[in-house]
Amino acid sequence: MSLRVKKSTRRPTIKDVAAQVGVSTATVSRVLAGLGGASDHVQRRVAKAAKALGYRPNLQARGLRVRRRNLIGLVLPSLRNPFFTNLAHGIEEFLGVSGYTLLLGHSAEQADRERRHLEVFLDEGIAGLVLVPSNATGASYADLAEWGVPLVAVDRAPRGLTCDLVNTDNRASARRAAAHLLRLGYKHLAFINGPKDLDVARLRLAGIREAFQEMSRSPETLVVENGDFQQGGGANAMRSLLARKIPPEAVIVGNNLMTLGALEVVHSRGLRIPSDIALLCFDDMPWATSLRPPMTAISQPAEELGRTAAGLLIERLAHPSRPPRTVTLANQLNIRASCGAV
Amino acid sequence: MSLRVKKSTRRPTIKDVAAQVGVSTATVSRVLAGLGGASDHVQRRVAKAAKALGYRPNLQARGLRVRRRNLIGLVLPSLRNPFFTNLAHGIEEFLGVSGYTLLLGHSAEQADRERRHLEVFLDEGIAGLVLVPSNATGASYADLAEWGVPLVAVDRAPRGLTCDLVNTDNRASARRAAAHLLRLGYKHLAFINGPKDLDVARLRLAGIREAFQEMSRSPETLVVENGDFQQGGGANAMRSLLARKIPPEAVIVGNNLMTLGALEVVHSRGLRIPSDIALLCFDDMPWATSLRPPMTAISQPAEELGRTAAGLLIERLAHPSRPPRTVTLANQLNIRASCGAV
DNA sequence: ATGAAAGCGCTAACAT
């Protein structure tokens, strides 16, 4: 005796399964949800029929009913930057095993694009949100709190909003990096920083200044350029540094992309690293060791940042009213030849 | 006279707007959908009330009703590989302006993970799917056709399924690359290829063999290793090549990540490029020019691939029964110093 | 143990 499989073009619903077995939809729902409350006999038959029909739950309908979905929104400033995509990797990995699905948006550091994504995600009924805030001009996150969606910020603190935050020890690692260069004897340093709006940028600059102070160096021996975290910005900044009356002997570059731009300029001028100019950069990328000379870099634990953020979000979903937490992960200074010390 | 704003903790629904204005929900729905069919007076009042209340549509409810959602699923083999994340960038960019939102999943080249994502996406009611098939052992895409979800494959053709496909001219570009090396006088070549299962891998190998034939070289002067498209695999393959009785004079590496692995080994052995060993790789990355010497690379238009795929999908959504198309984009050989020709 | 029925928020036929 074989089950009659209803031939149909549309997806089978819980109703079809119920009809097949000859029970009510309520029973099917309960069985499929694993709530028991049905005889073993029925349980088996329901499971069998569901399988035979190829039944799959309609998550929209379920979501509509229980007003909660297993969707998590993720908004990143860029998909071209490995730092952020590694972050995404970490998040996806963690959330995947927790049964959540990711909605992805990218803001290109623009407040309005970011906002649009956030709104759509909300309309989709996301359960939670992971955000690397652009903090672009005009961006404000103050009203996100009212949306009632659990939110974890990563890497950067959103302006005007206190929430769970996972970041790195920007200040301390920048201080260590600067101290390293000063200790090696470089006198005139430059820092190609990110956009001024970002706390990340402020903290790193503060860290570098600390190092100068600790080692009793004049703040005038530090030149700061503000780049845009893009390759072109890095190139521009480097050009402008090299055009100075006293070009820096060593440069700290604020991220991976700007480093590429800076390198481009350094190479095109035929300058040698580190004898003509020493380089140290934020974001240790797999190719840092393949550059000649290998690049000294501050490695940021991008994937770990992602996993931590995902974990924090899951906890937040379980305990919505806990006080917000900040988790800071340590960066690491990987010393290689681009600064002259082996 | 100001509108009374109903104070409530839950999201306002279309009902709240209707009540506020004193019309039926149907009218509100029509006005908000821009279908007209209402007096200017009412239109204005509805718009005003919706805004005042902060009304936002519940997309799940809408989707349930109209059985179609503005969600597009995207499944990638990896989020660590810039090629794929650039692809994602292109897709996101295109889809974003078309009003679609992206669901992201990554398979890590594993058939079961990939399948799980596909199923969940389907349950979420996606309108369409962009897939870079893992083609991992056990993966089959034959039944995807029955799901009735428009599907565009990118980069690799899914096993057992004919569908829209966007890829690159793997065969031709591989042939050009090999010809370039042969013309430069290299006799013993090696190819660190990707997993055998992938059409990409087969096509490239075929292209290289073509070059050998055209230039009347013995096929024995080509050694092929199959890597896993990961950094570690590239390192292993390179080690094994260097351990041969006759190590290759020039190596073509199948992707960016394996290139990093190969470089790692080359550098650790103290070999010089190109005098000891020439290198040419698939995937031109921003850092290719910053390597010393700059790396000769076959650039694949990842973002363009993504945009094209997104475009194809949108057309497919509009014309579900059109015959499947394959769009092939040209790769470009960027000749740099790593092969000896300036 | 199981079923009937209501309803999540929305849209679309079908009235009027």
Next chain:
DNA sequence: ATGTTAGCGCTTTCAT
């Protein structure tokens, strides 16, 4: 021009 109504697929009381 606008309202009434049904129903998308599901879960969840509340009965039985």
